[in-house]
Amino acid sequence: MKIVTWNVNSIRVRLPNVTRWLNNHQPDVVLLQELKCLNEAFPRQELEDLGYNVAVHGQKTYNGVAILSKSPIEDITYGLPNFSEDLQARYIEAVVGKVRVASVYIPNGQEVGSPAYVYKMAFLGKLHSHLQHLLTYDEACVIGxxxxxxxxxxxxxxxxxxxxxxxxxxxxxxxxxxxxxxxYQDAVRLRHPGVGPFTWWDYRAGAFLANKGLRIDHLLLSPLATDRLQDCGVDAAPRADEKASDHAPVWCTLNV
Structure with missing residues (x-):
């Protein structure tokens, strides 16, 4: 099973890029972030035409997460279940085949000490509690x-x-x-020690061409998922495309 996480930075703007990449690589599960659209505006039909089942947790203009899967999507959870007061669309979880997956878009935080930073830390605390609960399940979990x-x-x-x-x-x-x-294990770090690979490059000042990036997109694997890990990596090529997202896809393959 090939699982990919990708912050697409507006699914409607990047749809040609996304569909081209999906056609070329044929991942089994895709975890998307920063959709920037409501559920009804999500390009469901275009992605279903590629053979994917779709689960969306959208929001107007900001945020938004989704799961695409070639297998049926079951047991869907919209939003962190222990953070019901959070009105932003930043988390979706489901079971696909023999794996529980989640797509998470953690707040940026804007500036250390700001209200947005306080919200980010609160979100991380709630995520910690929920991921701890997921470890009680007899399932392989991938939180991308x-x-x-x-x-x-x-x-x-x-x-x-x-x-x-x-x-x-x-x-x-x-x-x-x-x-x-x-x-949980940081999948990329299990296979790629050392500096990088980066997953995000600012649009400004030629950051991508100079490889002035950060690795901020991750796939965290539960112990059962870690035992099944075959390979993982970052595909930086889509970042060079016209109208590219500022993030690159991060992928792993599991023996399921």
Whole structure:
């Protein structure tokens, strides 16, 4: 089973890019973030025509997450079940085949200490509690998405420039490590030690051509999923396309 997470930064704007990539790579499960549209505006038919079942948790203009699967999508959860007061569309979870998957879009945080940062940390706390609960299930779980956290200095093109800034601050990194300490593994790091590979590059100042990126999109695997991991990586090629998202797809393959 090939599982992909991709922040598409507006599904309607990027639809030609997304459908072309899906046709070329044929992943079994796709976890999308930052749809920027309501459910009724999501291009369901175009993606169903490619052979995918679709589950969408949309929101006007901002946020939005979705799961695409070539297998039936079952037991769908819209939003973090322990964070019902959160009105933003940032989490969707379901079972596809023998794997429970979730697409998560963690808040950016804007600036350390800001109200948006406080919300981000609250969201991470609720996510931690829920992922801990998922480990009680006898299921392989893959939690993919835009975490908006570069976990270590190796995930940043210039650690000095980003030191203590949002995406790289100590509390954010500690919260990410706390997810891993539950028993989840950072799939890319299991196969790709060292600096990078990056998953996000700013649109400004030629950041992509200079490879001035950050690794903020992740696939976290439960122990049962980790045992089945075959390979994983980042496909940076779509970032070079015309009208590209500023994020690249991150993928893993599991033996299921």
């Amino acid at each position: 998405g835009d975490y908006n956290i570069a976990p270590t200095d190796q995930d940043v093109y210039d650690a000095g420039v980003w030191a203590d800034k949002v995406l790289c601050s100590k509390p954010e990194r500690k919260a990410f490590q706390a997810l891993c300490h539950l028993g």
